[in-house]
Amino acid sequence: MPRSTSHLQRNPTDQAEAAGELNERVRRKPRHRHRAVRSKEHRAPHRRRHRGKSSDERRKEHHTPDEDHRESKSESNNDSPPLYKRPWFIVLMIVAAVIVLAAALGYWWYSRHYEWTDDAFIDGHVVQIAPKVAGYVVLLAVDDNQLVEAGDLVLEIDPRDFQTALERAEAAELSALERLRQTDSQIAAAEAQARAAEADEVAAAATAVNASRQKQRNELLAPHAVSQETLETSIAQSEASSAQELAAGSRANAAAAEVALARAQRATAAASLAEAQAQVRESALNLSYCKLYAPVRGRVTHRPVEQGDYVQPGRALFALVEPDIWVTANFKETQLTHMRPGQPVEIRVDAYPHHVLHGHVDSFQRGSGARFSLLPAENATGNYVKVVQRIPVKLLFDDQLPGDMILGPGMSVVPTVTVR
Numbered sequence: 493m494p495r496s497t498s499h500l501q502r503n504p505t506d507q508a509e510a511a512g513e514l515n516e517r518v519r520r521k522p523r524h525r526h527r528a529v530r531s532k533e534h535r536a537p538h539r540r541r542h543r544g545k546s547s548d549e550r551r552k553e554h555h556t557p558d559e560d561h562r563e564s565k566s567e568s569n570n571d572s573p574p575l576y577k578r579p580w581f582i583v584l585m586i587v588a589a590v591i592v593l594a595a596a597l598g599y600w601w602y603s604r605h606y607e608w609t610d611d612a613f614i615d616g617h618v619v620q621i622a623p624k625v626a627g628y629v630v631l632l633a634v635d636d637n638q639l640v641e642a643g644d645l646v647l648e649i650d651p652r653d654f655q656t657a658l659e660r661a662e663a664a665e666l667s668a669l670e671r672l673r674q675t676d677s678q679i680a681a682a683e684a685q686a687r688a689a690e691a692d693e694v695a696a697a698a699t700a701v702n703a704s705r706q707k708q709r710n711e712l713l714a715p716h717a718v719s720q721e722t723l724e725t726s727i728a729q730s731e732a733s734s735a736q737e738l739a740a741g742s743r744a745n746a747a748a749a750e751v752a753l754a755r756a757q758r759a760t761a762a763a764s765l766a767e768a769q770a771q772v773r774e775s776a777l778n779l780s781y782c783k784l785y786a787p788v789r790g791r792v793t794h795r796p797v798e799q800g801d802y803v804q805p806g807r808a809l810f811a812l813v814e815p816d817i818w819v820t821a822n823f824k825e826t827q828l829t830h831m832r833p834g835q836p837v838e839i840r841v842d843a844y845p846h847h848v849l850h851g852h853v854d855s856f857q858r859g860s861g862a863r864f865s866l867l868p869a870e871n872a873t874g875n876y877v878k879v880v881q882r883i884p885v886k887l888l889f890d891d892q893l894p895g896d897m898i899l900g901p902g903m904s905v906v907p908t909v910t911v912r
Contacts, residue, residue, distance in 0.1 A: 607831060612821035613881065614841075615900045616815040619788055623649060623803050624781040632799040640786045647797070647809065658775035665768035668706040672765050675758035682754045686747030690768045738855040769898065790814045793900075817899060819851065819887040821907045822861060824880050830911040837887050842904040844897055853909060857884040 516525055631648035634640060670777060790812035797809040819839060823831070831853060837850040860881035862869055887907055 501575070508557070508690065529772070536800055587783070603714070603912045605910060606908050607823065607827045607911050609821055609823050609907060610888075610906050611823075612819055612905045612907050614817055614899055614901055614903045615820040615886075616817035617790075618793075618901060619790065619812045620808045621646065621784060621810050621812060621815070622788075622806050622808050623647075623784060624651060624805050625778050626804050627653065627782065629797060629799050629801050629803060632797065634795070634810070636792060636795055638792045640790065640792060642786055642789050644786045645783060646786050646792075647784040649782040649784075649803065651779055654775065654779040656783055658772065658779050661771040661775040665765065665772050668761065668765035668768040672758065672761040675754060675761045679751065679754040679758055682747065682750035684743065686751050689744035689747040694813065743786075757771060784809075786812060788814055796842065813900060817893075817901065818854070818889065819905055819907055821887055821905075822882040823885050825883055826880060828856070828883060828885075831885070831909055834909075836910050838908045838910075839889070840906045840908075841897070841899065842906070847894070847897065849893070851887050851891045851907075852890060854886040854888045856886075859883075908912045 627649035629647060630650050631645075631649075633644070634646045640646060793811050793813050794808075795810035797803065803809065819837075832854050833855060835853045837851045837853060841847065841849070841850055860883055862881060
């Protein structure tokens with residue numbers, strides 16, 4: 493027994509085969525005790541019988557028919573060629589290579605003649621309807637998605653406050669007009685007084701000249717031909733005439749000042765009248781703003797207002813979408829090399845994938861979309877990473893749009909431009 497153990501230690505292969513045989517015997521261990529005892533009795537002769545044999549001989553003695561079948565099958569498999577040398581595999585690889593090459597050539601040809609993008613949307617004119625005056629909505633004449641014509645009444649705000657303001661402005665206009673008429677009368681009276689004062693000044697000046705001449709004659713004739721009393725009287729008359737002339741001049745100046753004041757008052761009254769008239773026009777405009785009319789033909793969309801709501805000036809009540817629509821396609825800047833205005837375009841709408849619409853390139857925006865964003869990129873500071881920019885391109889439809897297609901701003905489309 494010790495010799496056997498040393499033999500297994502000298503041959504690792506035999507030791508592994510012996511361990512395999514031991515596992516096989518354990519797996520086939522009999523269930524009944526007498527069989528186990530019997531196997532123990534025959535264990536020693538069995539070991540002595542195989543002690544002097546090699547591992548190949550012992551493996552051949554323990555072969556079963558199933559093991560022989562597996563060995564023959566493995567030998568036949570070893571005789572067959574590998575997978576990559578089999579004819580059907582070679583044909584399959586050739587077909588796959590041809591398909592890949594054809595796909596690559598097709599993609600190269602397509603990318604050379606066409607440019608397309610899925611970053612494209614239908615665009616159009618959207619007119620926001622907002623009031624100019626505040627008030628309660630007393631009439632809402634439109635409903636969601638309703639088609640309205642230009643000039644149709646769509647909404648009315650309570651006009652009573654604005655009607656009262658207009659009447660007040662008209663009354664103020666009449667009052668200003670009356671004040672203007674009064675100033676005209678005052679100007680006429682002041683001018684008449686000024687003319688009378690001027691006439692009195694002229695008369696006083698003539699009297700003063702006559703009195704001065706009489707005084708000079710009396711002074712020459714005195715004291716022989718004129719008495720002293722007469723001389724003194726002429727002197728007094730001359731001085732009185734001079735004073736009257738000065739008084740008449742002052743009255744004429746005062747009358748002229750009255751005329752200027754009346755004219756200034758008339759200018760103020762005229763300005764007040766113009767202000768009152770402007771207030772009347774403003775009140776009339778505010779009253780007219782109570783009724784909102786459709787400025788264009790279109791469909792009512794995004795209508796948050798309801799009848800009875802209190803609206804503020806500038807608050808968007810709803811929008812009108814005009815029937816005239818187009819496509820805004822955001823192509824990469826590298827796709828614009830051969831793209832020109834007038835080139836044909838095939839447009840597929842995501843909502844109608846089986847319909848192909850035809851159009852053409854209309855124009856290009858002079859600048860990328862990022863340049864006109866709310867927060868444009870500042871590339872002069874920090875690290876810079878180059879990113880391909882997108883340029884909005886306007887595409888127009890050539891065909892009359894089908895009536896059964898519902899198209900509106902914001903819908904996704906896929907345009908394909910023929911560039912060659």
